[in-house]
Amino acid sequence: MSHGVIRYSSDTVVAVIDPDYAGKRVRDVLPYLESDAPVVASVDAGLAYHPTSLLVGIAPAGGALPEEFREAIRIGMRAGLEIVSGLHAMLGDDEEFAALAREHDSRIWDLRLPPAAPLFSGAAWDVTARIVLTVGSDAAVGKMTASLELTRAARDRGADAAFVATGQIGIAIAGWGTAIDRVVADFAPGAAEHLVLEGQRRARDLLFLEGQGGINNPAFAPVTLALMYGGAPDALVLVHNVARTVIEDYDVPILSYRALIRTYESLCATVKPAPVVGIALNTRECTDDEAREHIERARAETGLPCDDVVRNGPHALYDAIAPAIVKTSVLHA
Amino acid sequence: MSHGVIRYSSDTVVAVIDPDYAGKRVRDVLPYLESDAPVVASVDAGLAYHPTSLLVGIAPAGGALPEEFREAIRIGMRAGLEIVSGLHAMLGDDEEFAALAREHDSRIWDLRLPPAAPLFSGAAWDVTARIVLTVGSDAAVGKMTASLELTRAARDRGADAAFVATGQIGIAIAGWGTAIDRVVADFAPGAAEHLVLEGQRRARDLLFLEGQGGINNPAFAPVTLALMYGGAPDALVLVHNVARTVIEDYDVPILSYRALIRTYESLCATVKPAPVVGIALNTRECTDDEAREHIERARAETGLPCDDVVRNGPHALYDAIAPAIVKTSVLHA
Structure with a gap:
C-alpha cells in the first residue's frame, strides 16, 4: 500500500516510518519509487517533516489492525494528524480512536468504509x-x-x-x-x-x-x-x-x-x-x-x-x- | 418467502395474514402447499390462533421494509410476538422497533444478520x-x-x-x-x-x-x-x-x-x-x-x-x- 501511494498519489509523502531502514531515503531502498522522502524510525521522528496525515500503509489479508500499529496511531492522533486506513477493521468504530479523534481534533478516514449502495440497475x-x-x-x-x-x-x-x-x-x-x-x-x-x-x-x-x-x-x-x-x-x-x-x-x-x-x-x-x-x-x-x-x-x-x-x-x-x-x-x- | 416456510418449516404456521383472501384456508388458495391454516385479514385477527412469532413473509429485491408493514409489526410486538424478518433492512437497528421490543419483551430475529465471517481458509x-x-x-x-x-x-x-x-x-x-x-x-x-x-x-x-x-x-x-x-x-x-x-x-x-x-x-x-x-x-x-x-x-x-x-x-x-x-x-x- 505504501509503495502505491508513494508512487502514484497526488499528495506528497514527506516521510516514511520504517525502523529497519531509518536514516535512508526511499530511493535508496526502493529505487523504482523515485522518491527522496526520508525513512524515519517512528511517528515522533516523522512529525519533524510537517505531515498532515498518517497513512496506515499496509493491506493484510483479512484487514485486521496489527496490535503494534495502535501506539503509532495514538501518537499521530495526539499530534492532530488525519489517520488514513484501508483496513477492514474500521478505526472510526474503535472506541479509543474515536475518543482520541474527538479530543485532539484529528480525523479518521477509513478508506474502505462503503457508501450505501443500491442493487445493480443496468x-x-x-x-x-x-x-x-x-x-x-x-x-x-x-x-x-x-x-x-x-x-x-x-x-x-x-x-x-x-x-x-x-x-x-x-x-x-x-x-x-x-x-x-x-x-x-x-x-x-x-x-x-x-x-x-x-x-x-x-x-x-x-x-x-x-x-x-x-x-x-x-x-x-x-x-x-x-x-x-x-x-x-x-x-x-x-x-x-x-x-x-x-x-x-x-x-x-x-x-x-x-x-x-x-x-x-x-x-x-x-x-x-x-x-x-x-x-x-x-x-x-x-x-x-x-x-x-x-x-x-x-x-x-x-x-x-x-x-x-x-x-x-x-x-x-x-x-x-x-x-x-x-x-x-x-x-x- | 411465506410459501417456503408454510411448506417446509418444522414450525407450524397457525395463520396467514392476507386481506385479499381472508376467510379462506391456505389450501383453497394454493393447493400445493397442503396447509389448512386459516387466512386472516390482520395481525389482530391472527392473534386468536395463539402464534408465538410474526413472520415478515416477503423477500423483495433490495430488501427494504415496505411502509405498510410497519403497523403490523408494531401490533405484533405489542402482543409480545417474536418478529422474524429476512429483509436487508435490519429491524433490530430500527429505533422504534428496538424500543418496542424492549418495552413488550418481544424478540427480533433478523434472519439476514450475518455472523462475523473469516476469510476463506481452504x-x-x-x-x-x-x-x-x-x-x-x-x-x-x-x-x-x-x-x-x-x-x-x-x-x-x-x-x-x-x-x-x-x-x-x-x-x-x-x-x-x-x-x-x-x-x-x-x-x-x-x-x-x-x-x-x-x-x-x-x-x-x-x-x-x-x-x-x-x-x-x-x-x-x-x-x-x-x-x-x-x-x-x-x-x-x-x-x-x-x-x-x-x-x-x-x-x-x-x-x-x-x-x-x-x-x-x-x-x-x-x-x-x-x-x-x-x-x-x-x-x-x-x-x-x-x-x-x-x-x-x-x-x-x-x-x-x-x-x-x-x-x-x-x-x-x-x-x-x-x-x-x-x-x-x-x-x-
Missing part, C-alpha cells in the same frame, strides 16, 4: 465513456498499477480519461472510489455501477476501472465478478505477475493466459461482451532478458499486445490497445 | 461429507426447494443428510444458516465455508447446500460464485424454471442448459472440480404434458437425469444422481 450499460477493466491471474499482481499507468498514457495522448478506484490503495491515491470488497455481497455490483456512473461525470472518453482479485481466487473471485458485471466494461486488460504460479495463500494453480482470457471473456459475454484487448505483465522480479522473453511468450501464446507498463512505460501498450477500446468518435485526441 | 476442502450445491439459471427458480426436497429423499434412503441454508427463507425453515448475500463481499466465501463446516457437524454423509442467484445474473452472481468456491461442492444440481427466458429484472438472456453446465463446471474446475450430476426443473406453470416435454428435452439436450422434484417427488431424481454424488464408503444406506 444504468452502467448506458455509460458512453469506454470502460476498461483490468482483470488478473490473481490478487495483488499489478491491476491497480496497470490501470493507473494506462490512465496516464491515455491522458498524454489527449484523451479525457479517469482512473476509477475500487480498492483502498487506489482510493488513497485517487481521493475517491469505493472498496468493493467491503460492500455487502448483494450490493457489490451496484457499488461498481455507481462508480462508473461517477467516473463518467469526471471523464467523458475513457474510464480505467481498477480490477480486484482473480476469477479463480477462492476468496476474492466474487469481488472480481462484481466488477465484471457491475462495472459493465467494454474491454478487458489481463494482468499477470510472471513470478506467480499458484493463487496466493491457496494451493490452486494460476490459469494459463488462454484459459484466463477464455474464462473472463465467456463470463462477460453472458451479460455484456468485453474482449481482452491486451496483457500487462508484471516482470518486476526479472532481468531485462527474462522480462523480454516473458513478454514475447505472452504475445505468441495469445496474439495480443503485451508489455510491462512499469518497466517499459505505458505508452506502447496503450497505443497498441487503443484502437480496440476507443470509439474515435468520442475521443478528442 | 478448510472446506477437507469436509468428508459430500457437498451438493444447487446452481441455477437465475435467482428464484427453485434452488432452495430442490435442495430441501433432495435432502428429504436422501434421508428417506437412509443417508445422514442436512440442508444447509444460505438465504433468509432457508434460514427461517431450517432454524440455522447464513444469508450469504448479506455478508461483506470479501468474506462471503469464508461464510460459505463456515456453513459447510457446521453442516458436517450435523450430518456425516451429505450436505445439500442451498444455491443463490445465477452465474450470469448481473446483481447476484457474486453470491453464486461465493458458494461455488467457498462451499467447496463435490457435485452440482442445475435448477431452472422453464417459464423463465430472461434474467429477472434485466434484459439478459437465460443461458441454455449446455452453456450453464459448461459455465458452472469450468469455473468450479479452476478451484475444485464439481460436475453437474442432474437437473431439477421447476414446471409449476405447466400442464402435465408440457412438464413431461420439458423434462424429456432437458434429458435429451444434456444426457443427465432430470425431473421436477415437486411435481413428481424427489426420490426418482435422488436415486438417479446418488451414485454420482455419494461415496458409498461414507453412506449408511
